[in-house]
Amino acid sequence: MGRYVVRRLLQAIPVLLGTTFLIFALVYALPGDPIQALAGDRAVDPVFRATMREMFHLDDPLIVQYGYYVQGIFTGDFGMTFRGLPVSTIFEGKFQVTLNLALMALVIEAIVGIGLGLIAALRRGKAADTAILAFTLLLVSVPTLVSGFVLQLLLGVQLKTSTGIDFFPVAGTSEGWRSYLLPGLVLAGTSIAYLTRLTRTSLMETLRADYVRTAIAKGMPRRRVLGRHALRNSLIPLVTYLGADLGTLMSGAVITETIFNLNGIGRQLFDSVYLSENSVVVGIVTVLVLIFIAANLIVDLLYAVLDPRIRYE
Amino acid sequence: MSDTLTEQKPKSEKPPKQKKPASLWSDAWYDLRRSKVFIIAAVLIAILVVMSIIPGLFSSVNAFDSSTCDLSIARQGVSAAHPFGTDNLGCDTYSRVIYGARISIMVGVFSTLVTTLLGGLLGLLAGFYGRWTDTILSRLAEVFFAIPSTLGALLILAVVGRENAGIWTVVLALSVLAWPMVLRIMRAAVMSSKSQDYVIAARALGAGPGRIMGRHILPNALAPVIVVATMNMGVFIAAEAALSFLGVGIQSPDISWGLMIADARNRFLQAPEALLFPALFLSITVLAFVMLGDAVRDALDPKLR
Numbered sequence: 001m002g003r004y005v006v007r008r009l010l011q012a013i014p015v016l017l018g019t020t021f022l023i024f025a026l027v028y029a030l031p032g033d034p035i036q037a038l039a040g041d042r043a044v045d046p047v048f049r050a051t052m053r054e055m056f057h058l059d060d061p062l063i064v065q066y067g068y069y070v071q072g073i074f075t076g077d078f079g080m081t082f083r084g085l086p087v088s089t090i091f092e093g094k095f096q097v098t099l100n101l102a103l104m105a106l107v108i109e110a111i112v113g114i115g116l117g118l119i120a121a122l123r124r125g126k127a128a129d130t131a132i133l134a135f136t137l138l139l140v141s142v143p144t145l146v147s148g149f150v151l152q153l154l155l156g157v158q159l160k161t162s163t164g165i166d167f168f169p170v171a172g173t174s175e176g177w178r179s180y181l182l183p184g185l186v187l188a189g190t191s192i193a194y195l196t197r198l199t200r201t202s203l204m205e206t207l208r209a210d211y212v213r214t215a216i217a218k219g220m221p222r223r224r225v226l227g228r229h230a231l232r233n234s235l236i237p238l239v240t241y242l243g244a245d246l247g248t249l250m251s252g253a254v255i256t257e258t259i260f261n262l263n264g265i266g267r268q269l270f271d272s273v274y275l276s277e278n279s280v281v282v283g284i285v286t287v288l289v290l291i292f293i294a295a296n297l298i299v300d301l302l303y304a305v306l307d308p309r310i311r312y313e
Numbered sequence: 314m315s316d317t318l319t320e321q322k323p324k325s326e327k328p329p330k331q332k333k334p335a336s337l338w339s340d341a342w343y344d345l346r347r348s349k350v351f352i353i354a355a356v357l358i359a360i361l362v363v364m365s366i367i368p369g370l371f372s373s374v375n376a377f378d379s380s381t382c383d384l385s386i387a388r389q390g391v392s393a394a395h396p397f398g399t400d401n402l403g404c405d406t407y408s409r410v411i412y413g414a415r416i417s418i419m420v421g422v423f424s425t426l427v428t429t430l431l432g433g434l435l436g437l438l439a440g441f442y443g444r445w446t447d448t449i450l451s452r453l454a455e456v457f458f459a460i461p462s463t464l465g466a467l468l469i470l471a472v473v474g475r476e477n478a479g480i481w482t483v484v485l486a487l488s489v490l491a492w493p494m495v496l497r498i499m500r501a502a503v504m505s506s507k508s509q510d511y512v513i514a515a516r517a518l519g520a521g522p523g524r525i526m527g528r529h530i531l532p533n534a535l536a537p538v539i540v541v542a543t544m545n546m547g548v549f550i551a552a553e554a555a556l557s558f559l560g561v562g563i564q565s566p567d568i569s570w571g572l573m574i575a576d577a578r579n580r581f582l583q584a585p586e587a588l589l590f591p592a593l594f595l596s597i598t599v600l601a602f603v604m605l606g607d608a609v610r611d612a613l614d615p616k617l618r
Contacts, residue, residue: 018456027472137607141600143551145558145574146592153585251461255555270559273471285460285468293459 005301012297017070019289024066027282073286087283090268095287097264101256102249104177104184105191110242113192117199118231124204132196139193144252148186148259155182183260187253191245198241202234209233236306240299247295251288337536337613344612351608357601365415374408377566381405388584398586401576406587409568410594416569417598420483420553421546427488429542432495437534439496440503441526451500454493463552465490470561483562487549498541502534509533536613543609547602554595570595 060068120132142150156169169179206212207230215225254266261267265284272280345351364371374381382404389399397406439450457465466486473482506512507530515529556562557571565572570591577587 014452015455015459018452019459022456023460023468026469137600137603141547141603142596143554143599145551145555145571146596149574149578149581149588149592153581157582248461251464254463254467254559258559269467273467273559273561281468281471285464288464289460292461 004304008297008300012293016290016293019293020070020073020286021066023282023285023289024069025062087280090272090280091265091283091287094263094265094268097262098250098253098257098266100177101180101183101187101253101262101264102246104180105188105249106242106246108184109188109191109195109245112188113195114199114238116192116196118203120196120200121203121207122226129200132200136193136196139189142189144186144189144255145259147189148183148256151182151186152259179262183256183262186259187249187256191249195238195241195245199234199238202237203230206230206234236303239306240303243299243302244296247288247292251292341536341609341612345608348608348611350604351612354601354604354608357597358605361414361418361598361601364411365418368408368412368415372405372408372411374405377412377568379404379566381408388580388587390584390586397590398584400573400584400587401580406573406590409573410570410590413568413570413573413591414594414598416480416563416567417550417553417595419480420487421550421602423480423484424487424491424549425542425546427484428492428495428545429538431488432492433499433538435492436496436499436538437503437526437531440500440534441507441522441530443504447500450496454496457490458493458497460490462487462490463555466552466556467559467561470556475561475564478561478564479567480563483553483556486556487552491545491549494545495538495541498537499534502537503530506530506533540606540610540613543602544606547599547606550602551595551599 116132116135120129123129169182209230212225212229215229216222250265253264254269256262257264257266258270265288269281269284272284369375382402383399384403386395386399386403388401388403389395391398395405395407397410400406400409435450435454439447466483466489469486469489470478470482473486512525512529515525520528553562553569554571554574557569558575560575563569563572565576573591574588574595577584577591581588
């Protein structure tokens, strides 16, 4: 177990370095002079140019520039935009919004996904099962882009104008946790479908296990068999899926935040792309990728803790 | 590993009337023809493909001809002349939705083609040769795999810049990050069929690596790759719409459903039709490919059912 953890951590290092380097190289190895871009069409003062190039290490080879960048990340310094703002100040407060959104999506996903999967598995082959499977197909097919606007219109606006119920704010974060309900639901969409299917398969598999049959045979009440024996054992893949999904949700929040005007990191990414602030774009993508990798790593480790049957060489 | 053979038995017991014994492919085709999901998906996709090749068949208005737009009738609702209403610039939404199919289908098809060929070839090499070839290719794939695809594509397209963005840059951006998944699946399939008796027999008879890979391993490792390729098509189409919506993908005057959604966004409450119809077509297209993927998976891999 201990050796597995160490090995898994060591394995993550080359991936981390490779991925961040890939992102870095992609943006910085491109032709064009960012200093010139600052000045537009005018000529740049050679002294200013030299100072700026020195400051941003632009004359060093790419790998050295990357070295400086990684060094900066470890101390929480994501560099400066070429306009002179530290990238990290742009991050302030925005990660919280994205994290709140992702957590809300995760909660909705867990309740709806596990609930539906449970019903489907217990009613295997019946109408409810078929309906739920068809519903998951629909969930996978409707892109966030579509479900976002449609739910905004239906639950946010139509519901309010037709019944007077004003429960789902359609934009901004001023309403506290309620602000995250609708965007959370939209963001969770596809994940709900996967979790439902995973719960169904996982539970169906456990329900076939010998110990479940034994429990039923010795006369244990169905509810207790389900709760104590079946559900608990089929929960392991679900918990790990949910854990890994947090990273996916955070990195997938760009569209949702744009539609619902949430001032999170995804929205910032969208704005920065528009303003061509590449250093901010690289910073955000790097952080999100780090979160994504870290979530997967933690889940891998969690898996080993939760399921002692799994033995790692 | 050996009990995979016995497990698959029950599925292959209803061979169609044919002289030669049913192969995996003819068996799968037999299953597919009887699957309702497959037929619905195939009909939808056939319509979409025709729509993307000859849009004039569905719409008498040429959406690329801006003289057909009339600003004085901008943002109108559904009417006889404009069945889907008109957009911000008074262009007919129906014809634009029809003409928008081409980009989606092209991005879906070409991204799938590129990722399948690239990932498939590298996966075949990694799985077959093993050792350092495998180590290098697998580590490389891991690095690309660690970047969430929409995010990575957004980054690539942001770097490429709006003035260079277009269908091919979108295909490239999506493919660069999606091939590792195909590599993984191909690699696993190749590795499991590499140690089968018929491969060892072929090797003993003196077949070269090219022949073993092409004649013996590839046909048997292809099924899971095809399943993933079909499923990916819907994902690519949705991703293209998202990227175009965010402003880094397809650029006007090209017509893409994602772009139409972005254009209609600010007037969404006053003129929802201009947003809802491209959204509907986008969802139906993705649904068709997801259904096709499901049907193909069920036919090629009965174990997963």
